[in-house]
Amino acid sequence: MIGYNIIQQYKQKAETERRISVSKQHATITEVDELLLFSTKIPFSKALLLILKNRIRNALYIMINISPTTASYREHFADTEAQIKQIKENYVAPSPSSLQVPPNDKDAMALVQATKKIRAVLRSEHAKQKINTDLFVSENQQLEMMQLKINIEISIKRINDAKGQKQYNTAKQMTDKILKILNNLPNKDSDLEHKQQMLESVKNELSAHLTSAQKIASENQAQEQKDDAKRKDLDRLFADKQKW
Structure with a gap:
C-alpha cells in the first residue's frame, strides 16, 4: 500500500511538472505570435523573422517530447518548419526606412513596447546560445534604432501639441x-x-x-x-x- 502511494505521488508530481512545462512553452508561442503581428508595421529582417519562428519551433519540439501522442503539436511543428523553409527561400526584408509610426500615441506606444519585447527575446535567445553574438548585436542595433525613431516621432507630435497650446x-x-x-x-x-x-x-x-x-x-x-x-x-x- 505504501509503495502504491509513493508511485501515485510520483506520477502526480510528474504530471504536474509536465503540465507546467507545456504551459510555459504555450506562453512562449503565444508571446512570439503576438510579436509577429507587428511584422506589418515594423520592418523585420529575414534573420529576425527566422529567430522568432525558430523560437516557436523549439518550444513545439519540447512540447512534442513531453507529449509525443498529441497530434496538434506535431501538426503545428510541421507547419512551422514549412514556414521557416518558405522564409529562407522567398522572404524579402523591407527596408528599415519603411518604418511607419502611427499618428496616435496609443498605437505608437504599442510599437515601442513590441520593439522592447522583441529585443528581450533576442537577449534570451543569445543567452541560450541559439544565435551568435554578431547576429545579436546587428539585430539589436536595428531594433534600438527603430525604437529611437518611434520615440522621436511621438516626441515631435507632443512638441507640436505644446506649440499649438x-x-x-x-x-x-x-x-x-x-x-x-x-x-x-x-x-x-x-x-x-x-x-x-x-x-x-x-x-x-x-x-x-x-x-x-x-x-x-x-x-x-x-x-x-x-x-x-x-x-x-x-x-x-x-x-x-x-x-x-
Missing part, C-alpha cells in the same frame, strides 16, 4: 532633450539627419517665441512699475491735500 517653454525643453540625444548619436541615417535639422529649426522658432514673450513680459512689468509709481505720487499728493 502656446506652451513654448515645455516644447523647448522637449526639443532640447531630443536634440541632445541626436547630437550624441553616431552614424545617423538620412532620416535622423533630417529630423535633427527640422528640430534645430523648431528650436530656433521656440527660442524666438520665448525671447519675444520675455521682452513683452519685461515691458509690461516696467509699465506696471511706472503706473504704480504714478499712483503712489497721486496718493502722496492727495494725502497732503487732506491735511489742508
Whole structure:
C-alpha cells in the first residue's frame, strides 16, 4: 500500500511538472505570435523573422517530447518548419526606412513596447546560445534604432501639441532633450539627419517665441512699475491735500 502511494505521488508530481512545462512553452508561442503581428508595421529582417519562428519551433519540439501522442503539436511543428523553409527561400526584408509610426500615441506606444519585447527575446535567445553574438548585436542595433525613431516621432507630435497650446517653454525643453540625444548619436541615417535639422529649426522658432514673450513680459512689468509709481505720487499728493 505504501509503495502504491509513493508511485501515485510520483506520477502526480510528474504530471504536474509536465503540465507546467507545456504551459510555459504555450506562453512562449503565444508571446512570439503576438510579436509577429507587428511584422506589418515594423520592418523585420529575414534573420529576425527566422529567430522568432525558430523560437516557436523549439518550444513545439519540447512540447512534442513531453507529449509525443498529441497530434496538434506535431501538426503545428510541421507547419512551422514549412514556414521557416518558405522564409529562407522567398522572404524579402523591407527596408528599415519603411518604418511607419502611427499618428496616435496609443498605437505608437504599442510599437515601442513590441520593439522592447522583441529585443528581450533576442537577449534570451543569445543567452541560450541559439544565435551568435554578431547576429545579436546587428539585430539589436536595428531594433534600438527603430525604437529611437518611434520615440522621436511621438516626441515631435507632443512638441507640436505644446506649440499649438502656446506652451513654448515645455516644447523647448522637449526639443532640447531630443536634440541632445541626436547630437550624441553616431552614424545617423538620412532620416535622423533630417529630423535633427527640422528640430534645430523648431528650436530656433521656440527660442524666438520665448525671447519675444520675455521682452513683452519685461515691458509690461516696467509699465506696471511706472503706473504704480504714478499712483503712489497721486496718493502722496492727495494725502497732503487732506491735511489742508
